[in-house]
Every structure is written in C-alpha cells, then in structure tokens.
Amino acid sequence: MADRQIAAIPRGAFVRMTLGAAMISTxxxxxxxxxxxPTTSAFYRMLFGGIMLFxxxxxxxxxxxxxxxxxxxxxxxxxxxxxxxxMWHRSIREVGxxxxxxxxxLQVFIMAGVGIAFYRERPGxxxxxxxxxxxxxxxxxxxxxxxxxxxxxxFGVVLGLLTGxxxxxxxxxxxxAQLRSARLTPEWTLCLVSVLCAIALxxxxxxxxxxxxxxxxxxxxxxxxxxxxxxxxxxxxxARAMPQLPASLxxxxxxxxxxxxxxxxxxxxxxxxxxxxxxxxxLSLVGIFIASSRRRGPEAx
Numbered sequence: 001m002a003d004r005q006i007a008a009i010p011r012g013a014f015v016r017m018t019l020g021a022a023m024i025s026t027x028x029x030x031x032x033x034x035x036x037x038p039t040t041s042a043f044y045r046m047l048f049g050g051i052m053l054f055x056x057x058x059x060x061x062x063x064x065x066x067x068x069x070x071x072x073x074x075x076x077x078x079x080x081x082x083x084x085x086x087m088w089h090r091s092i093r094e095v096g097x098x099x100x101x102x103x104x105x106l107q108v109f110i111m112a113g114v115g116i117a118f119y120r121e122r123p124g125x126x127x128x129x130x131x132x133x134x135x136x137x138x139x140x141x142x143x144x145x146x147x148x149x150x151x152x153x154x155f156g157v158v159l160g161l162l163t164g165x166x167x168x169x170x171x172x173x174x175x176x177a178q179l180r181s182a183r184l185t186p187e188w189t190l191c192l193v194s195v196l197c198a199i200a201l202x203x204x205x206x207x208x209x210x211x212x213x214x215x216x217x218x219x220x221x222x223x224x225x226x227x228x229x230x231x232x233x234x235x236x237x238x239a240r241a242m243p244q245l246p247a248s249l250x251x252x253x254x255x256x257x258x259x260x261x262x263x264x265x266x267x268x269x270x271x272x273x274x275x276x277x278x279x280x281x282x283l284s285l286v287g288i289f290i291a292s293s294r295r296r297g298p299e300a301x
Contacts, residue, residue: 020234031097070183071192073181111172130291186240187236
C-alpha cells in the first residue's frame with residue numbers, strides 16, 4: 001500500500017515543491033548579504049519581485065488590469081506581509097538567518113490557534129504533542145543561557161516570534177481574498193501583493209529615513225536574488241506543486257526552508273552551535289510537522 005501511495009505522487013510536482021522550498025530558504029541569506037537596512041531590503045525584495053512577476057505575466061499573456069475591488073481585497077494581505085518582512089529582516093540581523101527562519105515558521109501554531117478559537121476546530125493529540133516538542137526545541141535553542149544573551153538578541157527572538165504572528169495574519173487574509181474572487185490566480189495574486197507591499201514598504205523606508213541607496217555590487221546581486229528566488233521562482237514553483245501533493249508531504253517539504261536556512265547560516269556565517277542547538281532544531285521541526293499534519297484530509301485553499 002505504501003509503495004502504491006509513493007508511486008501515485010507526481011514526480012514533477014515533488015521536484016517543483018522541493019526546489020521551491022530550497023529557493024525560499026535562501027532569502028534570509030540574501031538579506032544578510034545585502035548592505036542595506038532591513039526595511040530597505042524588504043522594499044527591494046517586493047519591488048524587484050513584483051516587476052519580475054509582471055514581466056512573466058506579460059510574456060505569458062496572462063496579465064490583466066485589476067479591478068478596484070480586487071486591489072482593495074488584497075490590501076490587507078499586502079500590508080501584513082510588509083509588517084512580516086520588516087520584523088523578519090530585523091530578526092535576521094539580530095539572531096542570524098537560521099534561527100530567524102525557524103521562529104517565523106512557528107506560524108503553524110498561530111494558524112491552528114485561530115482555527116480552534118474561531119472555527120471550532122478540534123486540535124487533537126497531534127497538535128498538543130507538536131506544541132510540546134516545538135517549545136522544548138525552542139528552549140534548547142534560545143532558552144538555555146537566555147540571561148547571558150544580549151538585549152539585541154532577545155529583541156531579535158521576540159521579532160522572530162512576532163514574524164510568525166504577522167505571517168499567519170497574511171496567510172489568513174490572503175486565503176479569504178482568494179475565496180472571495182475566483183479570478184485571483186497564484187502568479188497574478190502574488191504580483192499584485194508584491195506591488196502593493198512594495199508601495200507600503202517604500203513609505204516605511206521614507207518614514208524610517210533608512211535610505212533607498214544600494215551601495216555596492218554585492219548588495220545589488222543580493223537584492224535581485226532576493227526578488228528572483230524568494231519572491232518569484234520559489235513561490236511560483238510551490239504554488240504550482242501544492243495542489244498535486246498530499247498535505248502531509250507538503251508540510252514535510254516546506255520544512256526544508258528552516259533546515260537549509262540553518263545549515264547555510266552555519267556554513268556561510270560560521271554560526272556557533274553545540275549539540276543542544278541541533279537537538280533543539282530537530283525537536284522544533286518535528287513539532288511543527290506533527291502540528292501541521294494533524295489533519296489527513298484535503299485542506300481548503
């Protein structure tokens with residue numbers, strides 16, 4: 001039976017999902033490489049990504065002018081995603097790409113909490129076990145020796161956790177928007193959200209006086225890579241693969257993002273680690289997976 005289920009999984013979708021998750025994992029690395037302020041890097045991610053998606057839609061003859069109603073319904077997802085990026089990019093600066101990405105992925109529990117509180121969903125034992133494992137892992141990663149960490153590191157951890165809250169609101173509001181309009185295809189929706197988010201973040205850059213200048217070649221390449229891999233290729237591949245794969249497999253493959261981000265943080269930025277860090281990472285990832293796969297039936301989209 002297991003062999004038949006594995007054989008039934010479309011290989012192309014599996015490959016696209018894996019590549020998409022791997023590409024998304026590089027976003028925190030590009031943020032770290034860019035010599036600009038956190039809000040500035042978020043602005044250019046959305047600006048470059050939106051332009052690239054617009055060109056892609058034009059090349060495929062899939063672009064159409066949005067209505068005012070469609071723009072309005074996508075405003076909340078765009079604003080919440082902008083807040084998400086502003087906090088996440090600051091968290092990356094303070095605690096590193098690996099831990100910041102893992103903290104953001106705890107949005108799984110926020111999403112589940114909303115389902116329990118507002119939609120009367122029954123969490124089940126999987127959710128409870130997932131919460132306990134994730135908290136145990138998080139304690140091993142940042143709780144041990146917490147009083148020895150700097151205030152800036154503490155702030156980065158808090159921002160990483162708040163990133164998960166903002167991302168959960170983004171996902172919920174985007175899902176609601178897509179349910180209200182059948183014309184919101186993945187690429188077209190992502191393009192509009194990117195442009196609207198870029199406009200909001202551009203205003204935030206001005207308010208913060210963070211500056212729009214891109215100082216050097218490394219920053220240009222990093223920000224272009226951030227837009228291409230993080231905002232375009234990664235999400236397009238994931239959006240196309242998700243409907244063809246079982247929900248549990250999607251959840252497992254998406255965990256490649258925090259795993260690869262953590263590994264790249266260790267390899268590229270010499271993040272100091274001890275055995276408890278790796279145990280904490282493993283426990284958190286297992287907890288996230290168990291909680292996100294608590295339902296075996298097909299999910300609404």
